[in-house]
Amino acid sequence: MLKIKNLRKSFGKNEVLKGVNLEVKNGEIAVIVGPSGGGKTTLLRCINGLELCDNGSIEIGNKYLCENGNYKSKEEFNEARRDIGLVFQNFNLFPHMSVLENLIEAPKRVLKKSDEEAKKKAEEILSFLGLGDKLESYPHELSGGQKQRVAIGRALALNPKLMCFDEPTSALDPGLTGEVANLIRSLAKDGMSMLIITHDMDFATKVADKIYSMNNGTLLDGNFYTVSK
Template sequence: MFLSVKGLTKAFGELQVLNSIDLTIDEGNIITIIGPSGSGKTTLLRCLNALEIPDQGVLSFHDGFEVNFGQKVSKKQLSKLSRKAGMVFQSYNLFPHKTALENVTEGPLIVQKRKRDEVLQLAKSILNKVGLGDKMDLYPHQLSGGQQQRVGIARALAIEPELMLFDEPTSALDPELVGDVLQVIKDLANEGWTMVIVTHELKFAEQVSDTVIFMDHGQIVEQGHPSQVLKSPTQERTSKFIKRVINP
């Protein structure tokens, strides 16, 4: 077990977005989350690295680190939680006034206070790894959407997290740019990264996932092996959603 999630609950005012989510993530596993808009997928990801603070629930990691949101949680705990997970956003979220290299070095230098020479070497290595070694001095507006998203992946990797979170990483991309980004994620999967990916790319989910989760109305409706959930779902809500995605 890498991470255990128990009773994770989150509301925004009267709107209950997550309703007592229970989830176990094993080390090196790739979990993809599918479901309609507004089902709580993104909020769940954001709760896993303290971008949103749950109302209730316990996160327990393999190394004994635990955060119980039913009790008072310290800034130190939230900081440690945020360092455990690297987040790749739907809309890139790059600093427009910084080069690709500067975007990647920002977290390790400013937040983690690591040595500049070490961080530069790491950042250049990661940008090469995602196929952008020749683009590191360019600014976001000089890069395609797919290249910007690969910078986003490199930036998340640069903090050297234990867990990678992807929030619909290809949904803002033109169709011809999707393949390059998915290939980078597949390469990370082959390296044994533990990942949670929110996606509408069902074929991709089938190819890379150990587990597929279908969420609706803030709850996990169904979860299991990709071939089971995507090909032979047991829940009618899952079946209807998959048919809508395949035949919009």
Template sequence: MLKIRGLKKTFGNTLVLKGVDLDILEGEIVVVVGPSGGGKTTLLRIITGLEKCDDGSIEISGNTLCKDGKYCDKKTANIIRKDVGLVFQSFNLFPHKSVLENIIEAPIRVLGEKKENAINKALEILNFLGLSDKANNYPCELSGGQKQRVAIGRALALNPKLMCFDEPTSALDPSLTLDVAKLIRNLSKEGMSMLIITHDMEFAKLVSDKIVSMDSGKIIENISIIINFQLIIILL
């Protein structure tokens, strides 16, 4: 689903990414952990199109976004970007729009879906997320955990093949972390690939198929995680 080779990024005179290699298989959950300033967020921003790399190659769902630092044309890039969803650390919901309006905004404006179809799909997503009764509420009326689920729902509305999460539990109470973990595992069962940036090692162990440790702009350790029987019971 995602293949990265030799990814480099410089800000000013600082080399932030120093030749990163990373693979994510279809339906796989890969978690990137490591200290602040290690390049995790920059990596995520490049994958989701918020930044461009200086060198390296990126393939998403078999399509080449860039090769040796040279990007594909804008039309092709837009097609590839539709396969990638992003859930921001601070949710970034539109405060003046209801939950339903937040979810249908991108499908209508980006994908050109008819409003009726977008609404029907959004209601299905809200039902999947356990938020059917919150469709007409506004973000200020939701808990942190509910806002996180709405943010996930907004990304799901674009039918991404690869979902990226930036610190999905950092703004949540510890008691809500397990709920988010269950939701992410359920998405994985649907075949969605996921890349998660987090400082929460316990959360990483709960959700990941593979944990990648990153520091000083490099992948320094790649650990396959086999979730033991006890964790499986917790997530059921």
């Protein structure tokens, strides 16, 4: 589902990604751990097109986001990005919108769904996430765990093939990490691929199929271990 080859990214003279190679299979949950400043967030931002790499390739399914450091046309770039969902560390929900409105905004704008189509899909997702009674609630009325599920729901509303999570448990009470792990694993059972960055090793071992260690902008080939379930 995801293939990254020789990915490089610098900010000025500081090379943050130093030839990263990574593959994530269909339905696989890959977790990247490592110290702050090691390049994890930059890698995630490059995969999502929020940062442009300097060299290397990013392939999502059979679509290239970039190839050998060259980005495609705007249309091809956006087409590849549509297969990627991102759940931000601090959720980034629209505070002036209800839960339902948060979920239907992107499908209407990006996928050109009608109000009726977007609402039907959003209601199905929120019911699956156990938030069927929160459609008209606003973010400030929700708990941290509920906000996390809404953020996941908003990403799911775009039907991604790959879901990326940036520190999914950092803003949650410790007791909620198991709940998030169970939700992520249930999504993977339906064939969705996941890429997660985290400092939480307990969470990583609960959720991951493979755990990679990243430091100083590098993921060494084979530098991962498979988690027994």
